[in-house]
Every structure is written in structure tokens, then in C-alpha cells.
Amino acid sequence: MGFRTDAIHAGQAPDPTTGAVSVPIYQTSTYAQDGLGQNKGYEYGRTQNPTRLALEKSMTALERGAGSSAFASGMAAETAVTQLLLKAGDHAICTQNVYGGTFRLFDAIVGRYGVEFSYVDTSNIGHVRQAMRPTTRMVFVETPTNPLMQITDIEAVAEITRNEADCRLVVDNTFMSPYLQKPLALGADIVLHSTTKFLNVHSDSIGGIVTVADEEDAERLRFIQNAAGAIMAPFEAWLVLRGIKTLPVRMEAHNLNGRTLARYLTSKKTVRRVYYPGLPDHPQHGLAKRQTSGFGGMITFDVGSLEAARRILERVELCTLGESLGGVETLISHPATMTHASIPPKERERLGITDGLIRLSVGIEDTEDVMSDLENAFGD
Ligand SMILES: Cc1ncc(COP(=O)(O)O)c(C=O)c1O
Secondary structure, eight states: OOHHHHHHHTTOOOOTTTOOSSOOOOOOSBOOOSBTTBOSSOOBTTTOOHHHHHHHHHHHHHTTOSEEEEESSHHHHHHHHHHHHOOTTOEEEEETTOOHHHHHIIIIIGGGGTOEEEEEOTTSHHHHHHHOOTTEEEEEEESSOTTTOOOOOHHHHHHHHHTSTTOEEEEEOTTTHHHHOOTTTTTOSEEEEETTTTTTOSSOOOOEEEEESSHHHHHHHHHHHHHHOOBOOHHHHHHHHHHHHTHHHHHHHHHHHHHHHHHHHHTOTTOOEEEOTTSTTSTTHHHHHHHOSOOOSEEEEEOSSHHHHHHHHHHOSSSEEOSOOOOSSOEEEOTTTTTTTTSOHHHHHHHTOOTTEEEEEOOSSOHHHHHHHHHHHHOO
């Protein structure tokens, strides 16, 4: 089936008992059993839930994987991936300007269990190759990166990891969604999302999901989901399922607004630099064109100083100042003090996450309204 058809129907067949076309929210902790060892495939809510299962089937179809497991947040999904792949003595490689929470998880928690991380510019394949060790078990790539919009060539990294025993390539696909980028088709082993963002889209739930290419990984991940227990709740799964139905049309709208606003920002005198893969002067515009079917709605721009950034962030009215991204409403944020505050200032400076950076998650409002809000905020 085509992507638009799968977004509406995969995993979401009418309910077998009532015919309800919307998958019901199975708000139950346990299930009546017919007799000892006899059940209908459901025993306990942490282990199985039909609403969560519907979402997992939907995402398996959209990411073209072997299986998916849904978690309580994007971070819980990432934690499960580390539990799947890493143990004491292992080494892992991670994209250097990754989401701050990912860095915090790896650096302050997983690192304490005897796993060593190298943070490298994965957009440079030579750097990835150099960082590989015999003990490397995971290469974790975020592409595009948050907030500098650097692109990693997934196929090229997959070529490296494929030749290493037991090393998996994991892609955080949160910024793109499976509509714009399909990492498993490009050779990645595992793809994950914070469903909090483009998949749920209405800015009203927190969740995460992992889809894997390999059946055994799918089985092991389900074991971890049940054993560690950081499951997605049925209501959140229902919200994400509802969001996914309109994913293709929304991503087209984010994409269109993103391209128009990125071009507009390049025309502003106060803006020193615009980071958007859809602009022809983005250093990896060609790769982005090849690897994705659109450039999405995430734009970062630099206005030179904290004062200039503060002025704009305090003057916007339609754009909502807040953390998060991927909502129907345009969200504006300041990476250095918000999403990336957990990265030490020296490291932020080295990565290029300056105090003048502003990140825009372009929603699906009328483009002219967002543009005139920004125009008022620039005040020039
Ligand atoms: C790229 C990316 N990955 C993962 C996460 C973590 O997701 P959550 O907030 O749902 O735990 C975020 C959150 O902002 C993110 O931007």
C-alpha cells in the first residue's frame, strides 16, 4: 500500500468486536482469562495493550520495519535502545550536536554503566570511520541535527556499520518523520522517534517509539519494554494514532511553510545565518535532496547575540515561545538556554550552538501570518 493509505489503515482496522472505525482506547490494567494458561493473547497491561499494539503496527508499516515498541517518552525509547545494544565495556558513537537530552542520557547515565561514548561529526564519514573500534556496538545518528541542521549520509554510515560485527546503526528520525525520511530503507538497523513531535503533532502527549529491521531485535525489544516497563499509555497511543492519520498532508504543509520562511529569513539584515537543508547554500543541500523527500519545518537562524535573540523571542505573538517542536502551531525557542542547556557552555561554543541562535518549528498556519509576526518581532 502507499504511504498515505498505510497512515490511515495500517494497524488500524475496525475494532473486531464493535466495528468502531477508530481504534478503541483499551484502558485496562489486566484481562479476564478463560482458564489457567488460556487467554486471548492479552495477559497484563504492561505486557500487551491493543491500542499500543495498533500504534506499533502502524509505525512498523510506515517505517517498513520488522517490529516496533512504544514507550512513555522519546527518552524512554532511547533508553530501551541502549538496553538493547550496550553493555559494560562497549563503545558507542553519537552525532556531536545531538538533542541535549540524548547527550545527557548517554553522558550522565549510560556512561556510568561502563559504556564509552565518542561524540563525532557524523556528517563527516571519515570521522565516523576513524572513531570506530572493535568494541563499537552502536552508531547513533540524529539527522538533521538539532539545532544546527547538519545532515548525515545514512547509506554511507550503514556501509561502515554493516561490516562490523554486532554494530547497529540507530537513527533518530524525529525531525523528519517517516513521511520525509526512511532510515531503514537506507540501511539503518533501528529508527526511533519522539512521538511527542510530528507524529502526535497536537502538542498534547509525550511518547516515543522504536522500529527495528531485524525480527530478533524486535523480539528482544518487546522483552525490554515489558521487563523495564517504560511503556506508552493507551490514551497516548490513541492520540499518536490519530496524529499519524494526517501525517502526510501535515508534513507537506510544514515543508511548504518551512521553505518559504527559510527564504524570508535569508532576506533579513539582522539574520547572520540560516540553517535549513532546503536552501541551496546549505553545505549538504544535495545530500538532503537525495536522502529525504522534503526538507521539513525545522529552521535555525543566528541573530548574533543573546540580546538580539531575547528581543525577538519576547516580541513574537503568534509564534509560541516554548520547548518542543513538530506541533501544528509554530514554536520558537532558544537552544542555548532551553533544549541544549544541559550541554556545558564550552562544549556548546565548540559545537556552534551560539547564544544568538533561534530555532523555529514551523507549524501549519497561514505562512503570511507567521511571517508578519516575525517581521514585527524583528522590528526593522
Ligand atoms: C530529536 C529528539 N529526539 C528525542 C527527543 C526526546 O523526546 P521526548 O521529549 O519525547 O522524551 C527530543 C525532544 O525534544 C528530540 O528533539
